[in-house]
Amino acid sequence: MRTLVAILGLLLAGCQDQANGGGGTRDQITVVGSSTVYPFTTIVAERFVARAPSARAPVIESTGTGAGMRLFCGGIGAAYPDIVDASRRMTAGEYAACRRHGVNEVIEVPIGLDGLAFAQARGGPSLRLTPAILYRALAADPGGRVNTARTWADVDPSLPRVPIKVYGPPATSGTRDALVELILIPGCRAVEGEALVAARANPDARRAFCGRLREDGAFVDAGENDNLVVQKLGSDPTAIGMFGYSYLEENRGAVTGLPVAGVSPSYEAIARGDYPGARPLYIYVKKAHLRAVPGLRAFLRLYAASWGPGGPLVRRGLIAGSADSRARAATIVAAETPLDPRSLS
Secondary structure, three states, X not given: OHHHHHHHHHHHHHHHHHHHHOOOOOOOOEEEEOXXXXXXXXXXXXXXXXXXXXXXXXXEOOOOHHHHHHHHOOOOOOOOOOEEEEOOOOOHHHHHHHHHOOOOOEEEEEEEEEEEEEEEXXXXXXXXXXXXXHHHHHEOOHHHOOOOOOEHHHHOOOOOOOEOOEEEOOOOOHHHXXXXXXXXXXXXXXXXXXXXXXXXXXXXXXHHHHHOEXXXXXXXXXXOOHHHHHHHHHHOOOOEEEEEHHHHHHOOOOEEEOOEOOEOOOHHHHHHOOOOOEEEEEEEEEHHHHOOOOOHHHHHHHHHOOOOOOOHHHHOOOEOOXXXXXXXXXXXXXXXOOXXXXXXX
């Protein structure tokens, strides 16, 4: 009897240790993060359940990349997510927050490419955009002066005299970060001069100088629901909206993509890197949870089997990475290789 009690005590202690440092006793995969990556992770979850009908369906929340990172980096154990979807790369500051809360090994998996698409309702005014035009239209204080442009013609006389109104993502969104990094900062360089931008060597200083958005109604925070942006464009035909390429592809009957620097958002242009808004997409996974949450390892490998050309994620709007990039990502998944934080900025 004493032996049985001792064995039971050890088992209970092991479960408690698991809860404190290895994912707890939760038997359901949990995912938070990017609204852009959300539909791709949802497809993988559907395939996961179809292959293992006895498994509990993963819980996937669209919180935005920034908010998702904060939840993901909150700690190890059943109370914290296993995966964060991200429409931009984890920052050095976010990785440091993970480490402070005991999340010591994070696996970074590039799942493919996406484009930051600008779109308008079909039949809307013709707008030929560039990073410089978008910077002049959307930055709060281009050139150090409060932005007073009210119409696109105020920004560039070749554009129509219609009000500047851009529906976009909130500050917690990776798509918002992509707008700053891929569009506004290059536009800032073109308008303000390379030397002035380069003087802000610190990434935060550069974002503050080039990337602070207007708060006077020209830029409208439309939340994390990209489908809502598509709906708003239908009732506001002179406005433009921003969202991931997959939402543009899904709603081609209602909206049309706008060219940026003469390049329209298309699968081919994004895959080649010709489109200025092209960006990689990621998922981040806690290595400690792979050992503790049932099915998480299989879920990750199913993701890797789904992102190739002709696969279910590409059919939903993901841009497949190159053969080399897919092979590297698959190797990371197979070997469960943790991220090297020295590569983060």
